[in-house]
Amino acid sequence: MAIPPGFLDELRNRVSVSEIVGKRVKLxxxxxxxxxxxxxxxxxxxxxxxxxxxxxxxxxxxxxHGSALDFLINTEGLTFPEAVERLALQAGMDVPQDTPEQRERSEKRNTLYDVMEHATLYYERALKMPEGKIGLQYLKNRGLSENTIKHFRLGYSPNIKGGLVAALKREGIDERLMIEAGLLIQPDDRARSPYERFRERVMFPITDRRGKVIAFGGRLLGDGKPKYLNSPDTPLFHKGTVLYGLAQARESAHKKEEIIVTEGYMDVIALAQGGFPNAVAPLGTALTEDQIQLLWRMSRRPTLCFDGDAAGQRAAARGAERALPHLKPGFGLKFVHLPEGEDPDSLIKKHGSDAMQTLLDKAIPLSELLWRMESEGINLDTAEDRAYLEDQLKKHAFQIEDESVKSHFLAALKDRIWNEIRAKKDSKPFQRKRDWRAEKKNHRTHLEAKSSLNTKINAQNWRETLLLAAVILHPNIIDEVGERLGLLNFMSDSLDNLRQEVLKTLDGDLGLDSSALQDHLVKNGFSGPLKSLLGKFHAPNGGKFIGHETFLHPDRPIDVVLRGWDHTFTLYMNQRDLATEFKELKRRLELEMTPQALSQFQAHQKLMGMVDTDEDETGGYSFKLNEEDLFD
Structure with a gap:
């Protein structure tokens, strides 16, 4: 079938080549x-x-050589229509059918770009004319230079009845196209003539990522409402998929690997003139999912910069909520709140660009924003408030669809609660009374807890051994597991140093097989830790590999290896979360022996034992090992 060129342009605009290639190639x-x-x-x-x-x-x-479509065709054997459908599905677009009407719409879409370009030129010229003096004066009063005005192609829509229509008609553009482009409004009474949407407004051209004008935003000067007015949705423009200033910010954002999201047109322009050309803004609404994906193509952790007032706080909260389901390893958001009463323009004018940079350097991650939002007014001294806070934070975490990110989020939030409680109790003296019976009972419970915890630590150490050995024996799984392995911190220093060297080596040379990787490790001083690690999986005489059904075996298929690695990682993370809570319950029991504290401790101890029971789902491994096999 014939695909309209306009549709293909939009498809290429929405889907980046690196996003498609990155699913098969480590980039x-x-x-x-x-x-x-x-x-x-x-x-x-x-x-x-x-x-x-x-x-x-x-x-x-x-x-x-080729495009994203060519890559799918050449790597997966798809036909051209199949590749288009695959990309369209990913971009959330419907592939148009090959009909004369659809071909006509595609041609009209290309024509609309010309309409918007001529309208932009009209508004730019009007800004320099006597009728645009008020608009130019406004921009000058805001401190904008001639270069900035030109760079963002700012203009003015004068109060001249029929002025835009006459100018565009001289270029051979029909009124129907002006209506379709959103420049004119057709009254319900068709007998009345269309009239201009924008009058007496400073005009901000909105472009796609290639710099083609697709819409306008207009700021009214003087009294009246609405203060800001955007173009309606048109064949060119869909408000939720566009970011203002993206074309101007893209090069700088790619170079710095940073992008700033602020609230409005003037914020973007003021930041650019103040030395921050990597700034964009949504178009009068909270960030949408499409806009978040656009941001992540340029930066792994975009910075959302909002005013310090209540509206700015609400905007930050909406951005966080919208991003949570789509978080993935390595990708997130950062947040900056300006001092109350300030916006980027006023801050830079009063205190200079260094003050703005200082705030950006202190941006907080999404998890910290959620903590501050939910913990405000919470009394951590009471069990009821602590339970409420944990419940609210869990509600946020469970919105995350990626299981790895969700697991780390939950662990971090739990750790934060316990650390805050511990800090509060450490800051004031804690008096307690004990009799000799309670002291004796507490001591016995402490010894039992220590023995139980040591057993779990041994199991966790063994899991760390499995996770690292799998990568050394099967380096080709690094694409799938590298992000998660990089986030861990092993209990054994020697094993953790080996982990870091393995990650660094594979990141620098993705073509290494297991033998070459081991040779590299030996040459770089890791012979001892490597021998100790892999020795756990060989017979004492150094010969035959133990456990032919284990997922670590060199002959196992990669899907089996990955399944075993994922299973081990899940057990490891679950046990780590439980161990954090276990330590806190043990600490409480040491401070005050009560029936309730003992009951909670014993229940948690039982739960740890249940989690630590590993069924053989990944190829026949178990953790029934002698303690001497676990540590050097």
């Missing part, structure tokens, strides 16, 4: 490009590059 960002090992021929040194700005991939080794 490393270098400046404005990504690089990796070519999937079309065998190579050990990366010669394959992806450029999102230009919309293509290229291999300097074998000459492979």
């Amino acid at each position: 490393t960002k270098k400046g404005r490009e990504h690089s990796g090992l070519c999937p079309f021929h065998n190579e050990k040194s990366p010669s394959f590059t992806v450029n999102d700005d230009k919309g293509f991939y290229h291999c300097f080794g074998c000459g492979a």
